[in-house]
Amino acid sequence: MLAENEIERLRQAIIATVAVPVIGSIEDYTWEAIFHYVKDIPLSDPALGRSKLLYDAVAPSTASGWSLKSLQLSRFTASTTFWFVIQRADVVKKATQLGFPNLTEQSSPTELGAAIIQHWNEKITTSQSIQGVRNSYESILLKTIQGYEYLYCEFPLNPFDPNDFSWAWTVDRRTGKSGAGLQGSIAGQPQLVWYKNQKQLFRARTIPPEAVLVQVERTRLTSARYVQTILSALQEQISESPPNEPEE
Template sequence: MYQLRSEEQVRLLEGIRAAYAIPFIDDITSFIWEAIFSYVKDVPIVDPLKNTRSKLLYDVVDQNNHIGWSAKALQKTKSLAAPIEFELVIQRADIFKKAQMLGFDQLSVNSPSSLLGQALTRHWHLKINEDAVTQNINSKRVCVLIKSNNRKEYIYYENDIEIYGHTELTWSWTDSSKTGLQGIRNSDGFVVYRWYPNQKQFFERFQVSSQASVFYLEPRRLPLANVVQFLAHQLDNS
């Protein structure tokens, strides 16, 4: 797991405080987290006002060092005392429709669970690697901002994107109705993947160790009129 440098930790808190200070921003999600993280890493932001947002995996890219991050933000309802676990939707994986493209004759809920697991990991690995080539990335990572429900506690999580080999996972249905398939890591029995065939959503689960840093701050809003007037002045004089 990667750690932020001390100056990056300062920039992270600065970015979070700045975002919540603006009354137009209700929460740190999606592009807002990508913008904050771009500030943390001092890399160019992909501005949706000027660029069409792509569906490529890596939301933030350090072109000089060829590092790409899939940036996610999520809320936990309980206190963020590490260690904790969390899960994210990583992909919409319609492996039934794409069976032949993935190298299988056909797939259905009645296919062996191990075969479905192979198809899912192949589908995900293609996305990881093909987008890395497109975006000129060597180091493929995920960065997650985990927020408490009162927005006063934060955990930053950054790690390499895991690429599991076929023998490292065991796949099984959660029950006889076959509504959910799970991929279990053989080394420790941890469920790392969940997939639901009806919605085609593919989830990955993560563990944050007890060494993870928890950041604290008190979000504070600036008066709306002050923000508008300040920004209007800056725009008029830029």
């Protein structure tokens, strides 16, 4: 979880971000940038390219990596469970690569589930190796639509044990038909759902008691003041930068 000084940095960064008139809400790269500030990790320019690896932020000094998500909920309640996409998982297309050469969409739920777990576990282990991560986390910023409350949740992120799961096709409550989503449960509690049409894997998480609540006043800069402030700060930063060495 976050240290006290990091919680304050998170609060300050959220206030500064929601004040920007060209940003509608905190999501995707905006959350990544905030998190890098919170952890005091250098942030690269996204124009230089984005990695498709798992960890959006890595601290080499501690070999820690964080997979970052931002989600909107109607409200924050202790022990609330929420679902979100963790991976595009076209396990049938990659069946041979995953070690399931005879896998099809008509394969048994158990076999499909094993391939799904293998696909996700390979994502974790490959990313850990390439990105130099030993301490693996998933950090999620939950937000309300009003933009006044934010909840920071952090979870260990480790490979799944395939033996922990039981798999079954979900049943549509309206039509009574099954087969749209393959649900993986642990001890009777749904943990994963794979939708074969979209090839997306969803994961369930529950808000932990140690989640950090940040409440802010939502004050927006005018567009004119924002542009003037940024241009002034940019000019100041440029003037403070050391001049380039002349070429010999």
